[in-house]
Amino acid sequence: HHRHTNDAMFAEGEQLIVEPPPGAPTRKRKTLSWRSIVVVVIVATVLAVVCAAVVATLLLYKPGGADSSFDAAPIDAHLQQLQAIADQHNGSRAAGTTGYEASIQYVEKVLKEKTDYKLWRQDVPVGVFSVSGTPVFRQVGPSARDFTYITEFMVMRSSGSGEVTGTVFNVNNFGCAVDDYTNYLLGNVALVIRGGDCTFKQKIAVAAQLNVTAVLVYNEASYAGPVDATAGNPNMLAFGLTYAIGYHLHETAGAIVYMKGETVFTQVLSPNLIAEINKGSTTSTIVVGAHIDSRDGVAGINDNGSGTAALLEIAVQLLKSSVYDEIKNHVVFGWWTAEEGGLHGSRYFVQQRATYNFDIAATVNLDMLASPNYAHAIFTGSSAPGTSDLLKTGCTRIEQLFTEYCNLTSTPYVLSKYANSSDYGPFVDVNIPANGIEGGAGGLKNVNQRAMFGGLANTAYDPCYHTTCDTLDNINYDALAFESKATDYVVKQLSIQTELKQFLASSNCVGVKCQR
Numbered sequence: 001h002h003r004h005t006n007d008a009m010f011a012e013g014e015q016l017i018v019e020p021p022p023g024a025p026t027r028k029r030k031t032l033s034w035r036s037i038v039v040v041v042i043v044a045t046v047l048a049v050v051c052a053a054v055v056a057t058l059l060l061y062k063p064g065g066a067d068s069s070f071d072a073a074p075i076d077a078h079l080q081q082l083q084a085i086a087d088q089h090n091g092s093r094a095a096g097t098t099g100y101e102a103s104i105q106y107v108e109k110v111l112k113e114k115t116d117y118k119l120w121r122q123d124v125p126v127g128v129f130s131v132s133g134t135p136v137f138r139q140v141g142p143s144a145r146d147f148t149y150i151t152e153f154m155v156m157r158s159s160g161s162g163e164v165t166g167t168v169f170n171v172n173n174f175g176c177a178v179d180d181y182t183n184y185l186l187g188n189v190a191l192v193i194r195g196g197d198c199t200f201k202q203k204i205a206v207a208a209q210l211n212v213t214a215v216l217v218y219n220e221a222s223y224a225g226p227v228d229a230t231a232g233n234p235n236m237l238a239f240g241l242t243y244a245i246g247y248h249l250h251e252t253a254g255a256i257v258y259m260k261g262e263t264v265f266t267q268v269l270s271p272n273l274i275a276e277i278n279k280g281s282t283t284s285t286i287v288v289g290a291h292i293d294s295r296d297g298v299a300g301i302n303d304n305g306s307g308t309a310a311l312l313e314i315a316v317q318l319l320k321s322s323v324y325d326e327i328k329n330h331v332v333f334g335w336w337t338a339e340e341g342g343l344h345g346s347r348y349f350v351q352q353r354a355t356y357n358f359d360i361a362a363t364v365n366l367d368m369l370a371s372p373n374y375a376h377a378i379f380t381g382s383s384a385p386g387t388s389d390l391l392k393t394g395c396t397r398i399e400q401l402f403t404e405y406c407n408l409t410s411t412p413y414v415l416s417k418y419a420n421s422s423d424y425g426p427f428v429d430v431n432i433p434a435n436g437i438e439g440g441a442g443g444l445k446n447v448n449q450r451a452m453f454g455g456l457a458n459t460a461y462d463p464c465y466h467t468t469c470d471t472l473d474n475i476n477y478d479a480l481a482f483e484s485k486a487t488d489y490v491v492k493q494l495s496i497q498t499e500l501k502q503f504l505a506s507s508n509c510v511g512v513k514c515q516r
Helices: 034-059 074-088 098-114 200-209 243-251 301-320 344-351 389-408 425-429 447-453 477-495 500-505
Strands: 118-141 153-155 157-159 162-170 189-193 214-218 230-233 237-241 256-276 281-291 329-336 360-365 377-379 414-416 434-438
Touching: 074 098, 074 301, 074 477, 098 118, 098 256, 098 301, 118 153, 118 157, 118 344, 157 237, 157 256, 162 214, 162 243, 189 200, 189 243, 200 214, 200 230, 214 243, 214 256, 237 243, 237 256, 256 344, 281 301, 281 344, 281 477, 281 500, 301 329, 301 477, 329 344, 329 477, 344 425, 360 389, 360 477, 360 500, 377 389, 389 434, 389 477, 389 500, 434 477
Parallel strands: 157 230, 162 189, 189 214, 214 237, 281 329, 281 360, 360 434, 377 414
Antiparallel strands: 118 256, 153 237, 162 256, 256 329, 377 434
16 A cells, blocks of 8 residues: 655754853863872762763663664554454444444454453443434525535534524634624524634534524634534534635625434444553553544544554553563553544543542543644643643643654654544543644644645645545555654653652653653
């Protein structure tokens, strides 16, 4: 299969030269006695041994050092297996399908063969969502126009069924508050843009609070395709639109639309898979997770076969690494179910945390590490939701470990804001610090990012996001290798901290500069 590569622009290192300040006093040389020479030699020898030990310790955690042996090559074999599983199960690995169960069994098999970790499944109640038939969306006034399903509009996940005709009401701001619906008339169809300080579910919840007839959520200009997100309300018909269609309706005075969609919910139990290492303090546990499910009807090899396979190899190689003997903190690896249906697996895992024999201190998330038109994006801790300074500091500390790795390897990166659209969301919602690095989904790469990472500007990071072309041919192996290695580095850094919670709560040291 074709392997994508991108040209990247790397920052050149600078050498710092320290010279005495102008006018600094000079000293005359003194002749040393033989006793002084002996003392100097002894002291120098001791210092050399100590420095060598310190340098060796630091190099152990630096790229190029004794433990930079993480090998991303085996990840490809896992991706090939996930593709084969999708091929054998109607092209899908979605939660509640046989393809999902086969994916879980494959990860279990590898872990049983190559590790001694404690493995357990956690059954999660999941409402499997599907769309029946072909939905209809058209403008019926003041002029007529039909819109195309999938390319111009989508039924938002966990949306309800319905048939509606109504006048479009342009919601103020981002539809995150009741006040944004000033002058709304019952029977109107609400049109709201993506973004703001709320999730898609929160937008729909506000609309439902006001008994809105139906909701249209359209993308911002920086996103390709229609909004493909979770509405989370089985009683509200909600469609996601492209920016172009949303903008057209927004600018059309008195636009009237017709919407029809039929959705089906089936309740099933779908498992998370958990693997625990057999050491480390359980009072400061690190959870490293990736959703293993795909979107319904697609193989999902980037989203999120890439995170699934990278997590598997990070787990396998940790046991064999020289860091394993130095681990201070318990590490739990989690493969989450039903992220695509609304973060069900990770949310259930967080909700059940009081029943575990470990206390979660932090989490690292792996989602879409191999986007073909990637930009290495790390979440900026200060944008973590809520008002908890401790949470924001912890998220920033993990951010700093990721950026430290980028700097050590002279690799560019960009910072992005938390949107709670992946499995880190349920953790930060309860003030557990979380972060990760990702290649991007449906958003558009800008010109500056093109200069940094190569690829195509004004094109989606992953043009195959949530579509049937998300196969092995959609994988950028350069992005996958780097983001896997960066994640491995951060997990190891967190695992060896003597006082992890103190480390996450402080901002006076970073990574290899911190006392071990």
